Amino acid sequence: MSGWQRELAALGELRADEPLARHVTLGVGGPARWFFRPGDRAALVAAMRLVPADVPILPLGRGSNLLPPDEGFPGLVLDMGELANLRVAGREIEAEAGVRMGRLARAAAEAGLAGLEFMATVPGDVGGGVAMNAGAFGQEVADTLQWAEVVLRGGETRRLDARELDMGYRRARLPDGALVMAAGFALTCDAPEAIRERMRSMRQRRGATQPLAQPNCGSVFKNPDGDYAARLIEAAGLKGLCIGGARISEVHANFIVNEGGATSADVRALIARAQAEVAARFGVRLEPEVRILEGRS
Numbered sequence: 001m002s003g004w005q006r007e008l009a010a011l012g013e014l015r016a017d018e019p020l021a022r023h024v025t026l027g028v029g030g031p032a033r034w035f036f037r038p039g040d041r042a043a044l045v046a047a048m049r050l051v052p053a054d055v056p057i058l059p060l061g062r063g064s065n066l067l068p069p070d071e072g073f074p075g076l077v078l079d080m081g082e083l084a085n086l087r088v089a090g091r092e093i094e095a096e097a098g099v100r101m102g103r104l105a106r107a108a109a110e111a112g113l114a115g116l117e118f119m120a121t122v123p124g125d126v127g128g129g130v131a132m133n134a135g136a137f138g139q140e141v142a143d144t145l146q147w148a149e150v151v152l153r154g155g156e157t158r159r160l161d162a163r164e165l166d167m168g169y170r171r172a173r174l175p176d177g178a179l180v181m182a183a184g185f186a187l188t189c190d191a192p193e194a195i196r197e198r199m200r201s202m203r204q205r206r207g208a209t210q211p212l213a214q215p216n217c218g219s220v221f222k223n224p225d226g227d228y229a230a231r232l233i234e235a236a237g238l239k240g241l242c243i244g245g246a247r248i249s250e251v252h253a254n255f256i257v258n259e260g261g262a263t264s265a266d267v268r269a270l271i272a273r274a275q276a277e278v279a280a281r282f283g284v285r286l287e288p289e290v291r292i293l294e295g296r297s
């Protein structure tokens, strides 16, 4: 360990060569050279001050939309899981990046605040939800997000108005290298029981249509305009296709599941195959929704 790693280790637990497969829901991916879980926002800001500019940084939520390479990640992974404070104030809720979206949805329902029901069905954290503009059942983060507090390399913090993030279908434009530390949502009032009922019904629909019992990363591809990635993949005859330990799900063709022992390369090969076949047959380019991390070059 040299200078900055020693200083970081003084702020909290710093692990070397931590397998990323343990931290992403698909269960694939090699080691992160360095892995740090800041205990609070101050430790995160301090970490961002310490890390030299040439060390790549990867923010990590629940890893429910992330495909790391088998070679691993050569820089520092910042796991946001300990930043888990949540505060309800009138019709607004502030949540730190590591708050699970499911917990946020339940807290909103309890307070009689509507607009986050879909979050009960999305397994990620608030930070990942903002970065991805997560959404389902006609709702998305952008509908209710008011602001995001971010930290930049070097440790500068900023509170950005949601409009500055220019959010679109499964994307937000964060400033270069910015990590979301916390977010504020403005919601509307409704009866807690009505909100909970909507959450129940969304969860039920999910359970019936998605392969939730096997490791996966949710939708692999974005839906192209006016169509569904799952329909195209199924029409190309790829449902059930297996490469190594990874399979295009029989339950939902826009899901890839890890049947045990899959590698990141297996999953990437399935992604490439689906893109090639769908492009050849239907002239449609499927764009990955899952964030694919490049390996060492």
Ligand SMILES: Cc1cc2nc3c(=O)[nH]c(=O)nc-3n(C[C@H](O)[C@H](O)[C@H](O)COP(=O)(O)OP(=O)(O)OC[C@H]3O[C@@H](n4cnc5c(N)ncnc54)[C@H](O)[C@@H]3O)c2cc1C
Pocket (backbone or CB within 6 Å): 025, 058, 059, 060, 061, 062, 063, 064, 065, 066, 080, 097, 121, 122, 123, 124, 125, 126, 127, 128, 129, 130, 131, 132, 133, 134, 135, 136, 170, 178, 179, 180, 181, 210, 212, 216, 217, 218, 219, 291
């Ligand atoms: C079973 C299942 C169902 C799903 N259903 C849905 C759905 O209905 N709708 C939907 O939109 N998604 C869905 N997803 C995908 C995923 O849950 C969402 O994209 C979620 O928002 C990712 O959150 P996360 O915390 O897991 O982020 P991660 O997977 O950890 O990270 C995703 C990306 O965001 C970045 N990131 C993470 N935290 C931060 C931060 N604090 N600051 C800056 N960048 C950050 C990461 O570097 C990465 O690029 C599903 C996934 C699964 C496994």
